[in-house]
Amino acid sequence: MKHPNKSINKECSPDSCGCQNDKPDGFEQKLNKPINRRGMFQQLTASLLTGAGLVNSSCSVTATDDKREKKQLEWEEYFKGNYRLMSDNEKQDTVKRLERLYELNNGNHASISSEQPSENVLFGYAFNISKCQGYMDCVNACVQENNQDRNSQMQYIRIHEHQNGQINFDLADDDFYHEVPAAGHFYIGTQCFHCENPPCVEVCPVKATWKEKDGIVVIDYDWCIGCRYCMAACPYDGRRFNWATPEIPTEEINKDQHYLGNRLRKKGVMEKCTFCIQRSRKGNNPACVDACPTGARIFGNLLDPNSEIRWVLDNKKVFRLKEDLGTEPKFWYFMD
Amino acid sequence: MSIIIQFVKDGIKSASSGNKTYHLWMGSLTLLMILGAYAYSVQLKEGLTVTGMSDNVSWGLYISNFTFLVGVAAAAVMLVLPTYILKDIDFSKAVLIGEGLAVSALVMCLAFVTVDLGNPAKAWHLIPFIGLFNWPNSMLSWDVLVLNGYLFINLTIPFYILYTKYIGKKPNEKLYFPGVLISVFWAIGIHLVTAFLYAGLPARPFWNSALLGPRFLASAFAAGPALIILALEVIRKYSEYKIETKTIRKISLVVTVAAQINLIMLFSELFKEFYAPTHHSSSAIYLFFGIGDKTALMPWIYTSLALNIVATIILTVHLLRNDLRWMNLALIMLFVAIWIDKGMGLIIPGFIPGSYGDIVEYFPSWVEVFVTLGIWAMGFFIFSALIKIGIPIEIGKLRFQKKD
Numbered sequence: 001m002k003h004p005n006k007s008i009n010k011e012c013s014p015d016s017c018g019c020q021n022d023k024p025d026g027f028e029q030k031l032n033k034p035i036n037r038r039g040m041f042q043q044l045t046a047s048l049l050t051g052a053g054l055v056n057s058s059c060s061v062t063a064t065d066d067k068r069e070k071k072q073l074e075w076e077e078y079f080k081g082n083y084r085l086m087s088d089n090e091k092q093d094t095v096k097r098l099e100r101l102y103e104l105n106n107g108n109h110a111s112i113s114s115e116q117p118s119e120n121v122l123f124g125y126a127f128n129i130s131k132c133q134g135y136m137d138c139v140n141a142c143v144q145e146n147n148q149d150r151n152s153q154m155q156y157i158r159i160h161e162h163q164n165g166q167i168n169f170d171l172a173d174d175d176f177y178h179e180v181p182a183a184g185h186f187y188i189g190t191q192c193f194h195c196e197n198p199p200c201v202e203v204c205p206v207k208a209t210w211k212e213k214d215g216i217v218v219i220d221y222d223w224c225i226g227c228r229y230c231m232a233a234c235p236y237d238g239r240r241f242n243w244a245t246p247e248i249p250t251e252e253i254n255k256d257q258h259y260l261g262n263r264l265r266k267k268g269v270m271e272k273c274t275f276c277i278q279r280s281r282k283g284n285n286p287a288c289v290d291a292c293p294t295g296a297r298i299f300g301n302l303l304d305p306n307s308e309i310r311w312v313l314d315n316k317k318v319f320r321l322k323e324d325l326g327t328e329p330k331f332w333y334f335m336d
Numbered sequence: 337m338s339i340i341i342q343f344v345k346d347g348i349k350s351a352s353s354g355n356k357t358y359h360l361w362m363g364s365l366t367l368l369m370i371l372g373a374y375a376y377s378v379q380l381k382e383g384l385t386v387t388g389m390s391d392n393v394s395w396g397l398y399i400s401n402f403t404f405l406v407g408v409a410a411a412a413v414m415l416v417l418p419t420y421i422l423k424d425i426d427f428s429k430a431v432l433i434g435e436g437l438a439v440s441a442l443v444m445c446l447a448f449v450t451v452d453l454g455n456p457a458k459a460w461h462l463i464p465f466i467g468l469f470n471w472p473n474s475m476l477s478w479d480v481l482v483l484n485g486y487l488f489i490n491l492t493i494p495f496y497i498l499y500t501k502y503i504g505k506k507p508n509e510k511l512y513f514p515g516v517l518i519s520v521f522w523a524i525g526i527h528l529v530t531a532f533l534y535a536g537l538p539a540r541p542f543w544n545s546a547l548l549g550p551r552f553l554a555s556a557f558a559a560g561p562a563l564i565i566l567a568l569e570v571i572r573k574y575s576e577y578k579i580e581t582k583t584i585r586k587i588s589l590v591v592t593v594a595a596q597i598n599l600i601m602l603f604s605e606l607f608k609e610f611y612a613p614t615h616h617s618s619s620a621i622y623l624f625f626g627i628g629d630k631t632a633l634m635p636w637i638y639t640s641l642a643l644n645i646v647a648t649i650i651l652t653v654h655l656l657r658n659d660l661r662w663m664n665l666a667l668i669m670l671f672v673a674i675w676i677d678k679g680m681g682l683i684i685p686g687f688i689p690g691s692y693g694d695i696v697e698y699f700p701s702w703v704e705v706f707v708t709l710g711i712w713a714m715g716f717f718i719f720s721a722l723i724k725i726g727i728p729i730e731i732g733k734l735r736f737q738k739k740d
Binding site: 190228232234236 | 455691
């Protein structure tokens with residue numbers, strides 16, 4: 001896993017490429033070094049997958065420094081391990097690489113955090129059906145906060161408009177274009193429920209998705225192979241797939257990012273609500289909670305007896321969706 | 337070592353020589369493969385957005401074909417079992433064909449899974465020890481293991497048998513028999529595991545059924561040997577390989593029984609879904625009757641149902657089954673019926689209606705169709721080449737000759 005020549009600055013510049021002896025050349029860097037099994041595999045696949053293109057751009061005298069650096073960073077990113085198994089140093093390394101790549105791609109700086117879960121924190125969420133009026137401010141705030149693809153209008157939150165008299169999602173409308181609140185209707189929002197017993201995590205063949213200690217179900221976007229088995233396993237439509245390369249206007253990108261949260265995704269990988277991990281791990285509310293104009297959304301630490309979420313669970317008659325499936329969502333509904 | 341090199345050389349030579357029809361056949365398959373490769377290159381560039389799949393129906397034609405072909409691969413065992421274990425001599429001539437079919441079907445399976453990946457460059461994460469394998473929790477990791485294992489078994493046994501015959505010796509039964517024994521259980525395993533892949537998802541009530549595994553087996557043991565019979569008939573018509581009608585009749589009996597069991601299970605499922613429909617029956621209701629104006633799957637399922645019933649009736653009536661023309665017709669119908677049933681009748685409706693009752697329909701895009709055709713062409717190409725190598729060795733035409 002460890003590269004002896006980790007530092008990207010050692011890569012040769014165009015005028016020194018292959019002609020100066022004081023810097024390690026490509027052979028020294030990549031081939032003439034002790035390797036373990038994974039390392040060997042890296043070398044083997046490298047020549048198959050990216051060999052020609054990489055050699056072309058990283059040793060061409062016409063390629064610019066930036067291009068060469070980008071290739072080198074992408075190369076190291078390609079072979080990195082699963083985030084969950086990384087040491088703190090490795091996490092720092094990949095965050096540095098990703099920040100530099102972001103800079104090379106977008107021309108400005110974004111900070112990518114790898115902040116760990118805090119002790120004695122288990123996040124939970126409650127939704128007040130009586131208060132939601134279907135304004136969709138939560139949806140918009142979520143899209144902006146979490147850098148979702150604008151082309152496909154990807155949204156983590158769905159607001160279902162129900163007719164008075166029954167809670168039947170089959171008959172609810174989640175694609176309404178009219179003034180809200182509509183008479184005789186009420187609204188229920190759904191998103192990833194961060195189940196305590198998440199079926200999506202069980203089925204992932206490569207452990208690219210897991211439940212963090214603070215209860216947030218996350219995805220390592222760089223480890224996901226895009227098989228979409230988790231999508232089939234989720235009973236709550238909590239997961240989204242990047243069918244094409246996600247596109248966000250540069251000026252709209254939220255630069256306050258987390259490795260497991262709202263950093264930019266690539267095409268062909270899964271993503272989902274992370275309770276705005278980049279905010280919640282700093283002690284803030286998810287964007288949807290702060291954006292809600294009616295106060296229908298409540299978020300907090302389930303292990304803190306004085307938290308608002310605990311007050312709701314203790315004092316309201318709460319229920320969860322599809323409880324018969326045994327998924328134990330950490331997302332409760334209640335009414336005033 | 338030099339013998340093995342000579343073996344490979346002779347094999348390639350044998351596979352690449354033939355009459356005009358053979359070259360035309362292989363040429364057309366190559367053309368289809370090239371078209372498929374082009375379509376796949378479009379998909380690689382643009383992403384899976386060029387397919388008909390969506391966040392609602394997130395698996396489509398690829399996974400449908402994968403599921404179907406796992407069954408075809410598993411069906412090779414229906415020939416292995418009587419030949420090697422029950423010592424039924426009639427089947428022995430068909431068994432190499434069956435194993436060739438299994439190898440081709442498995443290669444197609446792996447190809448279909450690969451083209452379905454959104455991030456195929458990271459497929460190495462699936463390799464045990466190098467990547468990170470979620471075994472034993474994920475049924476997909478089980479599937480990766482059993483499919484590759486089955487491929488290994490089905491490559492080594494025929495290779496050993498053909499190779500010993502090639503060098504003019506008799507294959508040592510003690511050496512290959514344990515492998516054969518394992519492969520029998522393994523074949524049932526690959527299709528059960530594939531069924532569990534779906535049946536293990538409570539989120540999709542349409543798949544979450546204990547009957548899914550057994551039904552997969554029954555339909556596979558109908559569709560797989562059906563394809564083998566059709567292949568055998570082509571082979572005995574166009575080559576010197578003598579396959580007696582008796583053999584074909586026996587395999588067709590296997591197909592018949594499997595088709596009958598499959599129908600019984602199908603009706604059992606229909607009874608459960610429609611006698612007392614619950615919320616969990618909505619996929620079946622959508623599939624058979626449509627919901628509102630969303631009826632895209634109805635033509636598929638009724639075609640499949642009709643073909644399935646008619647084919648099973650033809651096969652059940654001895655008089656008709658014993659007439660090879662009727663039998664062939666029934667086999668083709670059955671094959672198509674089960675192919676539809678595994679895709680448009682199982683994978684797609686599993687996603688419709690969605691988690692909250694939303695109905696988004698699915699129709700494959702041209703990219704999916706061409707990639708699918710390309711992979712099928714690749715399968716037929718591999719199968720044809722394997723048969724072209726296997727038959728001359730079996731009939732003693734191709735033997736190792738020392739060069740003087």
